Amino acid sequence: MTYTLRSALIPVDDAYATVDVQIVDDRIAAIGSDLPTVGTAIDAENKLLLPGFVNGHAHSVQFWQRGLIPQLPLELWLADVFDTAPTELEQTYLGALGTAIGTLMSGGTCVMDHLYVIAGHEVESVAAAARAYKEVGIRAFIAPLIQDMPFVAGYPEGLKTLPHKPYHQSTAAILAIMETIVTELHEPDAGIQIAVGPTGFHRCTDALFEGCRDLSDRYNLCRHIHLLETKAQKMLAQERYGGSGVKHLQQLGFLDHRTSLAHSIWLDEPDMAILAETQSTVVHNALSNLRLGSGIAPVLKYLQAGVNVSFGCDGAASNDGQDMLEAIKIGSLLHNVTDPDYQHWITPRKAINMAAIGGFTGVNLADQVGSLTVGKQADLVLYDLKNLSLLPRTDPVKLLVLGRPTAAVDSVWVRGQRVVADGILHTVDASHFTQTVFDYSQGYSKPHYQTIHQVEAHYRRVMGLTD
Ligand SMILES: [Zn+2]
Numbered sequence: 273m274t275y276t277l278r279s280a281l282i283p284v285d286d287a288y289a290t291v292d293v294q295i296v297d298d299r300i301a302a303i304g305s306d307l308p309t310v311g312t313a314i315d316a317e318n319k320l321l322l323p324g325f326v327n328g329h330a331h332s333v334q335f336w337q338r339g340l341i342p343q344l345p346l347e348l349w350l351a352d353v354f355d356t357a358p359t360e361l362e363q364t365y366l367g368a369l370g371t372a373i374g375t376l377m378s379g380g381t382c383v384m385d386h387l388y389v390i391a392g393h394e395v396e397s398v399a400a401a402a403r404a405y406k407e408v409g410i411r412a413f414i415a416p417l418i419q420d421m422p423f424v425a426g427y428p429e430g431l432k433t434l435p436h437k438p439y440h441q442s443t444a445a446i447l448a449i450m451e452t453i454v455t456e457l458h459e460p461d462a463g464i465q466i467a468v469g470p471t472g473f474h475r476c477t478d479a480l481f482e483g484c485r486d487l488s489d490r491y492n493l494c495r496h497i498h499l500l501e502t503k504a505q506k507m508l509a510q511e512r513y514g515g516s517g518v519k520h521l522q523q524l525g526f527l528d529h530r531t532s533l534a535h536s537i538w539l540d541e542p543d544m545a546i547l548a549e550t551q552s553t554v555v556h557n558a559l560s561n562l563r564l565g566s567g568i569a570p571v572l573k574y575l576q577a578g579v580n581v582s583f584g585c586d587g588a589a590s591n592d593g594q595d596m597l598e599a600i601k602i603g604s605l606l607h608n609v610t611d612p613d614y615q616h617w618i619t620p621r622k623a624i625n626m627a628a629i630g631g632f633t634g635v636n637l638a639d640q641v642g643s644l645t646v647g648k649q650a651d652l653v654l655y656d657l658k659n660l661s662l663l664p665r666t667d668p669v670k671l672l673v674l675g676r677p678t679a680a681v682d683s684v685w686v687r688g689q690r691v692v693a694d695g696i697l698h699t700v701d702a703s704h705f706t707q708t709v710f711d712y713s714q715g716y717s718k719p720h721y722q723t724i725h726q727v728e729a730h731y732r733r734v735m736g737l738t739d
Contacts, residue, residue: 273297273688274311280321280654282644283285283621283669285605287690293321295650298376298688304648318658319682320668322624323643324381324651325596326631327371328555329534331417333358333365333388333588336712338588340719341459346502346564350358351723353589354423359390362402366393366712368412369402369541370703374594375410375585375696377679379627381651381686384496384532384584384635386469389416391440394449396459402464409699410665411690412637415469415496416453418446421477426474427727428507428734434727447483454491455599465494465635473517474505483606494530501535502566502653504735512582518543527552532634533558534572536585537567546569548578553634560586567643572607572616582622582631600627606674617733618672651720654683 275295282303292307293300293316301310305546330474336358348732358367369387375383383405389678398414405412420443424430442481448464458466470476488495500506500517509517521527522562527550536547536554547554554574561567583599585591591599604618604626611617618626632642637659641649655662661678662671684692732739 273690275314275690276307276309276311276354277314277316277348277654280308280316280319281657281668282321283624283698286621288668293644294653295685295688298649300644300646300648300652301468303644306342308562312732314683315732316654316655320655320672321644322379322629322653322655322659323641324583324653324684324686325600325624325627326377326635326642327375327380327585327594327596327599328532328553328556328582328631328634329374329584330371330383330385330594331388331589332368332371332383332385332698333364334587335370335594336588338592343563345505345731346566348728349564349590350426351727352719355723361390361393361396363712364397365400365404366388366709368401369408369700371588371594372405372408372412372707373700373702373705374637375596376408376684376692376697377681378594378597379597379655379681380410380563380654381684382413382631382635384413386415386471386496386498386534388419394454395453396454396664398466402457402459405464406462407607407700408697409423409686409689411463411686413465413467413489413494413496414457415467415494416450416677417469417716418450418480420446420480421473421475422478423723424727426504426508427730428504428511429518430730434730443477443483444480444613446480447487450484450487454487454493458491460492464662467494467496469496472501473512473513473521474504474508478524480520481526483522485526488530491646492621494532495528496532497534499533499536500538502564503538504731508531516540516543518546522546522550522657528634532582532584535566536571537561537569539570541573541577542575543581544574547574550716551580551632553580553582555582555583555584555634556603557586557599558600560590562602563590564594568610568678570604570610571603571618572611575618576616578672580630581626582634583627585642596627601673612731619672624669624674625679652685653681655680656682673710
C-alpha cells in the first residue's frame with residue numbers, strides 16, 4: 273500500500289518541523305514539504321510522527337498472570353509464576369495477541385518475546401505466538417526461553433543443598449528442538465524472527481550457551497538473555513565462575529552486536545567495558561525491576577561508557593501491563609535520583625531515541641528501521657495532539673514521555689502496513705479478543721502456591737534475611 277501523510281509534526285534536533293511523508297510498499301519513500309500525494313492521503317495535521325519503539329524484553333504468556341503474583345523478589349516470585357503458568361497453546365496464542373496489542377497501542381512496532389514454551393509442545397508454542405504476531409501485524413522476535421539446569425540452580429548454593437532432579441531434557445535435545453524451530457518458523461521477510469534465548473547463566477550450562485552461539489552464527493539469529501537481574505545471580509556468578517558472569521559470557525563468545533541483555537543491574541565497571549567493546553545492548557526494564565525489588569540498573573553509566581540501551585516492559589507478571597510509554601517514562605525518570613548531575617539525566621528526546629533506534633540496534637536492524645529516514649522500512653506511529661492527555665499544546669515529545677498519554681496513538685504502520693487507524697486496531701477484532709480473555713478468566717480461582725515453600729527458607733538464609 274501507498275500513503276502520503278500530510279503535515280505531520282516531527283522532532284528535528286531540539287525543535288520541530290512540519291513535513292509530508294510518503295510511504296511506498298514497506299519503505300519511507302520521501303520526507304519533505306509539499307510532496308505530491310501518492311496513494312491514500314492521511315491528514316496528519318496536529319499529529320506527532322515518531323518511529324516505532326521496540327519492546328525489547330517481554331514474556332507474552334505472562335499476559336495471563338497480570339495482577340496475580342504477590343510482590344516478592346525474583347527468586348521467590350518465579351516460583352509462584354511457574355506454579356501458575358498457563359498450559360494451553362490457545363493461551364500462548366492469546367497471550368501473544370495481548371502483548372502485541374499493548375505494545376502497538378503504546379507506540380511500539382516490534383517486540384522481543386522471550387517466550388515461555390510448553391514442555392513437549394515447544395515448536396507448537398512458538399508457532400502459536402508467531403501466528404498471533406502475524407495476525408496483528410507487529411514485527412516480532414521470538415526467543416524460546418530455554419534452560420538445561422534445574423530450577424534450584426538459580427539459587428546460591430541451590431544445587432548443593434536443595435533437593436532436585438536433573439533437568440528433564442538434555443542440552444543436545446534442547447538444541448535440536450531449537451534448530452527445528454529455526455528451520456520451520458524463522459521468517460525475516462514476514463517480520464518474524466527466531467532468536468536464541470537461554471534464560472541466563474543462572475540456569476544454563478556453558479554447553480547450552482555455546483550451542484546457542486553456534487545456532488546464532490549459522491542462521492544469523494539475535495541472542496537474548498536475562499543478565500545479572502538480582503544480587504543472588506551475582507553471588508551465583510562468584511560461586512560458579514569465581515568472578516564476573518559478564519566476563520564468562522564474553523569468553524564463551526556469546527556477546528556481540530546481535531546480543532541483547534535484559535535487566536543488567538548488578539554489573540561492575542569492567543563488565544560495562546565488556547558490553548561496550550562487544551556492542552551488546554542492555555534492555556532496561558525499570559518497572560519490573562521495581563516490582564521485584566531487583567535494583568536500579570546503572571543506565572547513566574552504561575550510556576557514558578558507550579553501551580546501547582533500549583527499553584522493555586518485561587513480562588506482565590512483573591509489570592501487570594505492557595505499556596511502552598510507561599516503561600520509557602519510569603525507565604528514564606528513575607535515573608534522576610542516581611546522579612546529582614542533571615546534565616547526565618535522560619531527556620525525553622533521548623528517551624524516544626533509545627526506545628526506537630536503540631531498540632532496533634538491539635535486534636540488529638538499525639540499518640533498516642528505527643528512524644524517520646528515507647529508504648528505511650516504515651515502522652511509524654502518529655500520536656493525536658488533540659487528545660486530552662497530550663493537551664495543552666506545549667512540547668509534544670516532553671508531554672508524551674513525562675505525561676500520562678491515554679489512547680493517544682492515532683495510527684501505526686509496521687513494515688508499511690497500516691495496522692492502527694483512527695485509534696482502532698484494524699488487523700484483529702479487539703472486542704472479540706477481549707471477550708475471549710474474559711471467558712477464559714471466568715474459571716479463575718485463587719492459586720495454590722507450592723514451590724515457594726520448598727525454596728523460601730533457603731533463599732532467606734543465603735541472602736542473609738533474618739526472621
Ligand atoms: Zn524477563
